[in-house]
Amino acid sequence: MARTAKHDAIHALVDVKQGLVSRELFVNEDLYQQEQEQLFAHCWLFVGHESQIPKPGDYFVSGMGEESVILTRDQEQKIHVFLNTCRHRGMKVCRYDEGNTPVFTCPYHGWSYATDGRLVGVPYFRECYGEQLDKGEWGLVEVPQLMNYKGTIWATWDEAAPPFAEYLGGMKVYLDTLLDCRDGREGGSEVLGGVQKWVMPSNWKFAAENFAGDAYHNISHRSVDLAGIGPSGAGRRDTAERSTAQRLGASFPDLGHGAVSFLQLDDIPYTPSYQNTPIVEEYFRHCYEERKRRLGKDARLLGLVGNVFPNTAYLARQPRSIAVWHPRGALRTEAWRWFLVDADAPSEVKDVLRHYYLRYSGPAGMTEQDDMENWNYATLASKGVIARRYSYNYQMGLGQDYGTYDSPGVLTDRIAEQNQRGFYERWAAYMDGARTDPRNGRRNDGRATRKSARPGAHRPESRGKPPDADGRSHSGG
């Protein structure tokens, strides 16, 4: 196959076979600009949650790459995502974070747009335009594709992008562990409180690859676990149920997604996690049993962390949240975090979870602070002309054999860096312009890619105790 100079340049930066990724990806402004064009203008991106805009006229201002967008519900209850820029001279049409409005009125010259995007008001339309402006041509720019997936709203600027379900592929199974009710019913989540937003002096990919499956950095959170911020108000920062399950990394190199989950290899009784709050404890015990009853063996998969390519990350369980790493320059990221809860959970449960979530995540959350410190200092220490010459190492687990499990993706059952390699393999494909045919003839359904799932397969006999079974490894985030 004839190779282009661009192809060679990109693949010189990302060599997943050797497990090497250039530091240029994290510090180079030219590459950053190319990402805006090659990735963010084409990928499916998370915009917000339908519970943020329950009524007609509700809106939430979000972002897709560097673009400001308005997520809104029109008078007919239809959900839209519009580019937040006036068609007249580009002024930001909506400068609030969220609210309710009959129209979006541009502050500059006063053009106004209905919540379905139509241009409905033009000052001096008769006097100055002589009624010669075709208002039907000058409505807000709308995304060509939008998807409401179990309450989460996703959109892409690429009308040729594959449908969302195809883009997600086998990652669906893992994303569902975030979005489905704790008792196994489909969907049913709502956003708890407001969206936390903060700025990090680091490249967005540090956060994305960490959430795609960096299970290796538990040492960073040692002090948090000593402080004891767990769900019950003490102890390890997440729940103890993980200690009875098999760690499972799932990578989708053809799609770019990565997830880490815990797979119970048998039916395991509920593990208490909220001992100090009996109502909450009872709620989660009930949900656990109910989920087992509803889903049968599928209930054995407990979600942990993941990253939907390119920049939407989640913590599926404890704490349950979704994050977007908005790119704001090679050395700058705006992080947004939404906290989720079952919409019909009792208020006592929501209250306890709210406190727990805040202890853990967001700019004031102790675990999130640890992560940011790593990414920020890594950025600083990587941008010098000398430092840039030395690739990062992603060789953990390269070429090793792993067990077979009945779960989608390229699976690793120990701490490894396959998920990060998968992320950068897809990054390189997008940057190389291979995005329009993401599969390129390879398997694209996310199931049983490469050496992964064999239906009915479980833990291999030869495996010893997984290195994380004693709770020493990181739960992500």
Ligand code: FES
């Ligand atoms: S820029 Fe919006 S009306 Fe002129």
Ligand SMILES: [Fe+2]
């Ligand atoms: Fe972390």
